[in-house]
Amino acid sequence: xxxxxxxxxxxxxxxxxxxxxxxxxxxxxxxxxxxxxxxxxxxxxxxxxxxxxxxxxxxxxxxxxxxxxxxxxxxxxxxxxxxxxxxxxxxxxxxxxxxxxxxxxxxxxxxxxxxxxxxxxxxxxxxxxxxxxxxxxxxxxxxxxxxxxxxxxxxxxxxxxxxxxxxxxxxxxxxxxxxxxxxxxxxxxxxxxxxxxxxxxxxxxxxxxxxxxxxxxxxxxxxxxxxxxxxxxxxxxxxxxxxxxxxxxxxxxxxxxxxxxxxxxxxxxxxxxxxxxxxxxxxxxxxxxxxxxxxxxxxxxxxxxxxxxxxxxxxxxxxxxxxxxxxxxxxxxxxxxxxxxxxxxxxxxxxxxxxxxxxxxxxxxxxxxxxxxxxxxxx
Amino acid sequence: xxxxxxxxxxxxxxxxxxxxxxxxxxxxxxxxxxxxxxxxxxxxxxxxxxxxxxxxxxxxxxxxxxxxxxxxxxxxxxxxxxxxxxxxxxxxxxxxxxxxxxxxxxxxxxxxxxxxxxxxxxxxxxxxxxxxxxxxxxxxxxxxxxxxxxxxxxxxxxxxxxxxxxxxxxxxxxxxxxxxxxxxxxxxxxxxxxxxxxxxxxxxxxxxxxxxxxxxxxxxxxxxxxxxxxxxxxxxxxxxxxxxxxxxxxxxxxxxxxxxxxxxxxxxxxxxxxxxxxxxxxxxxxxxxxxxxxxxxxxxxxxxxxxxxxxxxxxxxxxxxxxxxxxxxxxxxxxxxxxxxxxxxxxxxxxxxxxxxxxxxxxxxxxxxxxxxxxxxxx
Numbered sequence: 001x002x003x004x005x006x007x008x009x010x011x012x013x014x015x016x017x018x019x020x021x022x023x024x025x026x027x028x029x030x031x032x033x034x035x036x037x038x039x040x041x042x043x044x045x046x047x048x049x050x051x052x053x054x055x056x057x058x059x060x061x062x063x064x065x066x067x068x069x070x071x072x073x074x075x076x077x078x079x080x081x082x083x084x085x086x087x088x089x090x091x092x093x094x095x096x097x098x099x100x101x102x103x104x105x106x107x108x109x110x111x112x113x114x115x116x117x118x119x120x121x122x123x124x125x126x127x128x129x130x131x132x133x134x135x136x137x138x139x140x141x142x143x144x145x146x147x148x149x150x151x152x153x154x155x156x157x158x159x160x161x162x163x164x165x166x167x168x169x170x171x172x173x174x175x176x177x178x179x180x181x182x183x184x185x186x187x188x189x190x191x192x193x194x195x196x197x198x199x200x201x202x203x204x205x206x207x208x209x210x211x212x213x214x215x216x217x218x219x220x221x222x223x224x225x226x227x228x229x230x231x232x233x234x235x236x237x238x239x240x241x242x243x244x245x246x247x248x249x250x251x252x253x254x255x256x257x258x259x260x261x262x263x264x265x266x267x268x269x270x271x272x273x274x275x276x277x278x279x280x281x282x283x284x285x286x287x288x289x290x291x292x293x294x295x296x297x298x299x300x301x302x303x304x305x306x307x308x309x310x311x312x313x314x315x316x317x318x319x320x321x322x323x324x325x326x327x328x329x330x331x332x333x334x335x336x337x338x339x340x341x342x343x344x345x346x347x348x349x350x351x352x353x354x355x356x357x358x359x360x361x362x363x364x365x366x367x368x369x370x371x372x373x374x375x376x377x378x379x
Numbered sequence: 380x381x382x383x384x385x386x387x388x389x390x391x392x393x394x395x396x397x398x399x400x401x402x403x404x405x406x407x408x409x410x411x412x413x414x415x416x417x418x419x420x421x422x423x424x425x426x427x428x429x430x431x432x433x434x435x436x437x438x439x440x441x442x443x444x445x446x447x448x449x450x451x452x453x454x455x456x457x458x459x460x461x462x463x464x465x466x467x468x469x470x471x472x473x474x475x476x477x478x479x480x481x482x483x484x485x486x487x488x489x490x491x492x493x494x495x496x497x498x499x500x501x502x503x504x505x506x507x508x509x510x511x512x513x514x515x516x517x518x519x520x521x522x523x524x525x526x527x528x529x530x531x532x533x534x535x536x537x538x539x540x541x542x543x544x545x546x547x548x549x550x551x552x553x554x555x556x557x558x559x560x561x562x563x564x565x566x567x568x569x570x571x572x573x574x575x576x577x578x579x580x581x582x583x584x585x586x587x588x589x590x591x592x593x594x595x596x597x598x599x600x601x602x603x604x605x606x607x608x609x610x611x612x613x614x615x616x617x618x619x620x621x622x623x624x625x626x627x628x629x630x631x632x633x634x635x636x637x638x639x640x641x642x643x644x645x646x647x648x649x650x651x652x653x654x655x656x657x658x659x660x661x662x663x664x665x666x667x668x669x670x671x672x673x674x675x676x677x678x679x680x681x682x683x684x685x686x687x688x689x690x691x692x693x694x695x696x697x698x699x700x701x702x703x704x705x706x707x708x709x710x711x712x713x714x715x716x717x718x719x720x721x722x723x724x725x726x727x728x729x730x731x732x733x734x735x736x737x738x739x740x741x742x743x744x745x746x747x748x749x750x751x752x753x754x755x756x757x758x
Contacts (some may be wrong), residue, residue, distance in 0.1 A: 055609070
């Protein structure tokens with residue numbers, strides 16, 4: 001436990017709360033959840049189910065209707081046929097990572113992942129006494145692993161690769177050709193490829209094919225939290241190679257018994273055309289925010305060499321400001337009343353030179369944040 | 380993963396489903412959840428919250444109002460003052476065990492627990508590369524560990540003791556004097572005592588003091604699933620020594636971010652007097668079922684030397700019937716249409732000689748089950 005660090009952003013949030021309690025207005029650019037609540041059809045489905053269903057335990061793999069709906073979603077949106085038996089509904093993406101890595105990682109095993117990345121990924125591997133072997137990445141590879149990085153870092157204890165596309169904190173994707181090459185090479189060595197597509201439906205350029213289009217052997221983790229705006233509902237899913245499903249079921253029985261059942265009933269409405277129409281509107285709104293924020297940050301002197309293709313984050317270099325990210329984040333919350341996340345939360349690859357901005361607030365608020373940053377940073 | 384067994388009861392349930400699909404009526408005496416849904420005030424609170432609250436992430440330790448309500452519950456029901464800061468709301472008791480054992484168990488550490496016990500307890504310890512050191516218990520110690528058993532089995536790698544009171548599958552409690560003696564001795568050696576009170580409010584005799592009355596240093600795990608009849612909502616809690624709370628918070632952030640938020644809002648109504656009145660009615664109904672079932676099973680030749688004091692299970696010896704528990708359970712589902720759980724699910728201590736009955740059905744149904752058992756077993 002001692003090796004699992006706290007999230008540094010918590011410190012910023014605590015300070016933001018204090019300042020707000022003292023009457024100060026804070027612009028929040030640190031928060032990793034949409035400012036939209038679940039779409040109304042989802043809420044309505046939850047309420048209807050609460051009136052109708054006793055909400056006992058569900059099967060550990062999930063409500064059959066929800067597994068089928070998730071499988072259909074891959075057909076409807078990506079043209080990929082997925083057998084519902086390969087879908088496992090989980091207690092958030094957290095639950096998905098726990099049982100997938102629990103199934104794949106033995107003590108001493110190494111898992112390759114890029115640095116920066118979402119910190120829990122490292123911690124999950126550590127939880128099972130595995131070793132997260134992080135590989136420093138930068139703008140030259142879009143802050144992602146490519147085949148060359150995977151090959152150069154694959155060692156005798158390496159068991160697999162964990163990729164997130166788009167990534168938190170960088171918002172960049174793994175190009176499909178690169179992903180296909182990694183999958184081929186890793187599978188050829190008997191390794192696993194675990195692809196985090198938690199932000200996959202929040203991509204703003206060309207539609208991005210899912211990793212499921214490339215291989216039936218990848219492990220895919222996704223979530224209702226981000227695109228579907230259901231963070232507090234704690235619901236995610238796995239698509240796994242079919243022969244792993246029984247093993248994952250056993251782990252799910254132990255780790256969380258079943259995903260929260262009211263949330264599962266609500267999620268049945270998440271794939272309805274009326275819901276998707278709402279979510280696509282919101283996706284375009286996130287795109288407008290990105291298109292406002294990225295040039296504005298560059299204009300202020302933040303280094304954003306790659307325009308992020310997805311998620312709702314900008315990972316920005318701060319060399320220009322002569323402060324490390326911890327100091328800058330604290331200066332900005334105090335002086336500008338703007339909350340951001342220091343790079344420290346995402347790994348050991350020059351975290352002092354990066355901060356993460358989230359565009360999970362309306363453009364007017366982002367503009368206010370940028371204005372305040374300008375005032376503070378150009379004094 | 381390979382070491383984590385499936386639950387044998389799943390096989391029985393699958394067969395029950397097949398038989399029901401074929402038109403046969405099955406009496407369910409295998410199911411470990413109440414036949415009551417959440418009390419209406421809880422459902423109403425959930426619906427009201429869904430209309431009002433965006434259901435974003437909650438604090439990892441839980442909604443402050445819910446932590447306070449849980450703390451107050453210990454005052455109201457047991458006269459024990461608990462600081463709300465020691466309460467952590469979790470994604471089911473599963474989430475509570477994962478983070479508690481994650482905090483307490485290092486690779487190679489041993490944790491003492493009775494056999495039989497709830498199988499996930501062993502698996503959770505194994506998950507962290509610890510070793511569940513199970514101690515065979517029988518009716519002489521009410522199927523629980525006493526101080527003598529703890530002392531006799533404490534080894535150089537033993538870090539702590541896990542007790543469940545009342546226990547699943549036996550329904551027996553740890554007498555308060557025995558628990559106090561164990562706590563004193565184990566704490567004296569620097570070990571931990573983790574007490575599973577998931578069934579603690581379902582006790583039918585003398586009110587049973589909570590372990591929190593004995594020491595501020597115990598780790599207590601409880602749940603909204605059983606007494607509060609909220610299984611599918613996946614909500615539990617921990618009361619921990621205060622100095623562990625920050626560490627547990629870090630693990631909670633990683634393991635489940637926060638417990639399901641709709642469920643947390645619902646649970647705020649779980650401690651209201653109107654809800655408790657409903658639940659106390661149900662507790663008396665469970666007691667009536669126990670008082671019907673235990674003598675009826677004894678009458679059929681099942682060995683039930685200790686009348687279970689709580690939970691909703693009877694762990695019954697089957698020596699009399701000349702079959703092992705696997706064979707008996709399968710014979711009873713096929714011939715009597717009665718589903719029960721073979722002892723195999725609860726450990727390695729003569730599991731072939733025990734089966735578990737659950738009294739989670741109305742007395743009329745239990746009576747039908749007993750009648751069918753009589754017909755099959757006395758031919």
